[in-house]
Amino acid sequence: MTTRCQGALNPRRVEMTAPLDGILGQSAVLQELLDELALLAETQLPVLLLGETGVGKELFARRLHRLSQRGNKPLVQVNCAALPEALAESELFGHVKGAFSGATHDRAGRFDAANGGTLFLDEVGELPLSIQAKLLRTLENGEIQRLGADRPLHVDVRIIAATNRHLPDRVRDGLFRADLYHRLSVYPLPIPALRERGEDVLLLARHFAELNRERLGLHDLQLSPAAQQALLEYAWPGNVRELEHVISRAALKQLSRGEPRSSVIRLEPHALGLDTAAVAVERAMPASSIEAFQPLAVAVDECQRWNIRHALEHCAGNWASAARLLGVDASNLHKLARRLKLK
Incomplete structure (x- = not known):
């Protein structure tokens, strides 16, 4: 799709084509990360994506897979935090008929589905310890054993894992296996927080504004200069996901106040609903x-x-x-x- 980048002071429209993987930005830190991803895509190394909630780790995992030699093979995503411990083994590795009550037929797991491609283990730090041991064995020998099966099966799967936790702390607390951590973190790759990406904030905000303009059937939706400054000054603890929600909420608020869809709707700072208390405190403190x-x-x-x-x-x-x-x-x-x- 294309996004019309615009500001209140300069309504000139600039066409910006959104990439297939949805990663938008021109900051140096983002471009360095994308270059690193391109090099990693040429390897088969396990990659551990590190970053705060909302930075878009899934998008970077998809880009890494798409650029790799496995790009035409399946990319299977598993939200480890959503796996009930009682079902986690069956979900990941599959089961055979009769393995447990209710297992009326053989069922392939996520590793089978990703065979030849990539398995993306999101929120890997939440995996139960019992499953961590089985995952470690698979990483070591490339084999899985379905629940209730007598023989292992070979799988060819590249692992990309992601977490917003500090896994060494989980290891120290006995919640994550040290040997699995070292296996997964062959190449740890930090994803920068939105506040580290400079004016990418405005690029993304305009993109989300355009999405909302289309979705709500508006003639024009812009960010005022004051709103742009507020976006740049905010710390974004929820990162890109929070920014998307802020713009969507602000657009709906403005529309609910009776502004006609045919007018130029301009988002002001008060519509964004940002907590500017921290900015005010920082400005009030003497510099030296x-x-x-x-x-x-x-x-x-x-x-x-x-x-x-x-x-x-x-x-x-x-x-x-x-x-x-x-x-x-x-x-x-x-x-x-x-x-x-x-x-």
Whole structure:
């Protein structure tokens, strides 16, 4: 598709063709990442995509697969966080008839489906320990054993894994196998957060504005200069996914206020609904004054309080979702919140 990039001060339309994999951006950090992906695509190495929630790890996995020699073979995605432990083995490796109550026929698993292609293990840090051991064996010898089967089957699968967690911490806490971590992280590849990508924020915002213009049947949908500045100053804890939701919500808000679809609808900062408190605090602090400093422990606590509050607001008070957004266990988040007197 093509997107009409436009700003309120300059309505001149510039055609921008969205790539097949949906990755948009012109920042140096993104271009370096795409170059690295192209080189990785020439290899068969397992790749571990690292990054915060919402950075688009799935899109980068799809690009890596598409550019590889396996690009015309299946890419099978597994959301490891959504796999019930009781069914995880059958889902990944398959089962034979009679393996358990209700197994009325042989069933292939995700590894079978990805044979010859790529298996994308999203949120791999959430895999149950019992399944981690079986996954490790498959990575070591290229064989799977269906639940209830007598003999293993050979599979030819490239593994791309992704996580928003710090896996060494999971290893330390006994929640992730160290040997599996080293197998998966042969080539760890960090995906930059949106706040590290400079004016890619505006490029993406205009793209999402155009998508909403088409979806809502609007004549024109623009971002005012003030709105663009607000987007650049915001920290984007939810990254590209959050930006998409912000633009969609703002477009609907403006339309609900009675603006005709045939008019030029201009999004202003108040319609974006961004939490600008952190920006205001940062601007209010003296740049080079000794009074601006405070004990490091106090500064860390304040930063943690702000991030927890913001994550909870973003997740409508859902502690489990906030924990995932912050990359910590929910139980540890509750403990930290109590220590910080947030509970």
